[in-house]
Amino acid sequence: MKQFVSHSILTANTLSNIIFFCLSFGIKPYLAMKFFKAIAAIGITALLIWALETKFGDIPAIGVFLNPSTGFWQNAESKNIIAEKKLKLSGLQDEVVIKYDENRIPHIFAKNDHDLYYAQGYITASDRLWQMDIQTRSAAGRLSEIIGPKALDIDRYHRRMGMVYGAENGLKGIMADERTKVMVTAYTEGVNNYIKGLAPKDYPIEFKLLNYAPEEWKPINCVFLLKLMSETLAGGSDQFAMTNNLRKFGVAQVNDLFPDFPFHEDPIVPTGTKWNFKPLPIPKPSASYIAQMTEKIKTKEIVEGVGSNNWAVAGSKSATGFPILANDPHLNLTFPSIWYQIQLSSPTGNVNGVSLPGAPCVIIGYNQNISWGVTNVDADVLDWYQVKFKDKSKSEYWYNNKWNPVKKRIETIKILGAPDEIDTVYYTHHGPVVYETPAQKPKEYYENVPVGNALRWIAHDESNEFLCFYILNRGKNYTDYREALTHFTAPAQNFIFASNDNDIAITPNGKFPLKYNEQGKYIMNGSDPANDWQGWIPADQNPTVKNPSRGFVSSANQQSADRTYPYYINWRFEEYYRNRRINNKLTAMQKATVDSMRIMQMDNYSMLADDVLPALLKYADPTKFSDDQSKAFDIVKNWDKHYAANSTGASIFFNWWRNFYEMVWGDEFGGKDTYFKYPSYDRTEKLLLTEANSKWFDDVHTPAKESCADIVNRAYYKTIDDLVREHGKPGDKWQWGMVKQTFINHLANIPGMGEGAFFAGGTGGVINALRNNNGPSWRMVVQMGPVVKGYGVFPGGESGNPGSFYYNDMFNTWNNGKLNELLFLNSADEKSDRVKSTLSLVK
């Protein structure tokens, strides 16, 4: 086609030559005119077709996208479902039966594990192919291939961060075990057989928009999904900011404002739990070395209250006498969702729950013996080391009192519409030097990455997380759960567990480096071997608790264990607000049911407000208030401390605290040129509640000396002024659901393909931690018992196709705080009127 077009244009361009040719050979002028017309028409037509086949900037290729033969109209799925369908596929060993329920959730029944994961790959691809493609592209630093130079910074970052290096190592671990090798290989085969069967008209709509074709799936892509999770959950670091803090404020003040244990403590493993192991010797601290920072960069807003919840109550606390387990991981909410519901059944097991599109197994779920869930640990498994190169060639670096060779890794980035970029990344024994010079670092992002430092990151290590899920999917009891956990490296998770043997347990689990206290709180000297990770905390010595006397286990990303735990995992964790609320409710709860768990997952009560609102009210001086300020003061004074969607008090408190927090620390820690970390909410509470005369209340930018009361009132004035300016006089417009922005967009932010803004309660720091486009990405409650029953929902739908009726069919259920009863079929033959269609895959 392209040849035909360029040929025609060429012809049109040489039109004058032809006319001259005709004239000189005595052809009559009117004949020449006919040639001219014909050639002009062909030229214009060719040009038109070329234009319709081409993508201009962000505008899709109009002809490719709009034509009804292969364009987007083909993605419009019919509401009429074919009840029975049979497909012949190569590579299968036996027949596979897939039952689809009313939400089009697949229940896969295979006769062996190979076919099971083959079918999982095939079926997941049929619903989520583009998501799988774009997520692995993003992780692998290959976005520029399809969207051009504007994705180059992100691609470079992922390459330089060692995502590909880590995925290659991860794959080695997976291929070394026969079970996971079969799993990943079969999954890959399934995805590829689905892709092979696609004609261009069948491509997901996003391929048509961006005008590219799906490519072959590779086993390493499954690993990229895990690396992406590691990046999201264990890829952050505040060492750079903390190092800057240390330089500006000194050791005493930093130790005071950034303590290793919080003001409010309520660890996951209950305080006082005895450790029944003999710990390894703890490494000696090295001579501390503080990196010299000279760059000018933006500060980063502290992200508060993001994380996940899980809990399990023992049979003694439940109505049925069997444990109940609940989990709601908080992640970015997008269409399609990060989760894909699936039931997987083969002779080795039958499991139900959610999977990650692109990775085999069920990640969070249950079978007829056990249930499990996860929240993030936030262990310090990512450290920065100062590197001293010998010279500009960067071929040697200083370590252990001698020069050591640097390994070079070449990263080739293909770019749409531009030549390839060849990038060299330098690796020390710690890992990649992410940015060697400030010039390499993008101005807008990655402000927490220090220049001239090597990265030691757990996600670079060989590991086999899939084996953990393989065993959990088939798990029968507590012993299997403990065995499974030894295979999980990163991102470390608080694995919660409940079984029909009436066991409940929780384990902050992953591969934790053996460190001296505070190792990695600040950037370290990379030439000193004493700063290296000194081995690992033995897996069976990770903090864990089984059947505690309080009758429940829980986590909300808070500190893993109390001060008696011998090892250092991190100096800071998520604050205690959500877990204190969870623990208060569970302590009081008797005869718990699935519904009491569901209601708890939607709980909006703010422990922060419970702690600090009385103090704020006490310092406020109503005698100086304007009309609006007085009216609002009455509202917030009588507020029930619930972040309900229709609450106006919530809007006032939220902004009041935020402004207070900003005014206390902003003058010292909000420097525009250097990247600092603000003290935590927890530390700010301590300041407000117990240190009213602290010097930190003084605004260093004013000659006056401000007191705590001054700042509280100033923050209140600003809060009310802002609310009046943005939402009018105190009233219905001030409802929390309107003031807070809650939305779900398409994964690529395509207008019209998301949910847009919606009215909802919740906020960071309450159990229902829904804020902006982040929050409960999957809510699950499992009632153990003779027949284990699961309930769950995620915001969105199974299909990734915006033209499907199953694209967002579960959104309203989720937004209304309801759960779907999950269909669990014991066999392919089990009759259920919830099964709407059957797909058979035959060899």
Next chain:
Amino acid sequence: MLFFIILILTFACGYFLPWWMVAVISFLAALIIGKTAGRSFFSGFAAIFIVWTVLALFKSMPNDNMLAKRVATMFMLPNWILLLLITALVGGLVGGMSALSGVLLKRAFIKDKTVKASS
């Protein structure tokens, strides 16, 4: 006649061949049986306009036009009918121009009389 030929052929291969086949079909059909430039253009335009409208509706109606509405929002169009109209216009333009090219090419090589006699 030309109108029906293009209509039937493009409709028949609508869901099987690449979209630009409508250009090839219109071009060849007009090259063989096209008469005047104006009528050829109109035949190509109207045939593809109708075929694309029908093909799009075949897919869109059982979908309750849900996807069409989303895509209309994406293009910042007030409604999906306009999107359908634009789709049909694009197709019509390609069909019309291709048919015009076909008939003009023929007339460039064949004397006017022959053209009349053969039609």
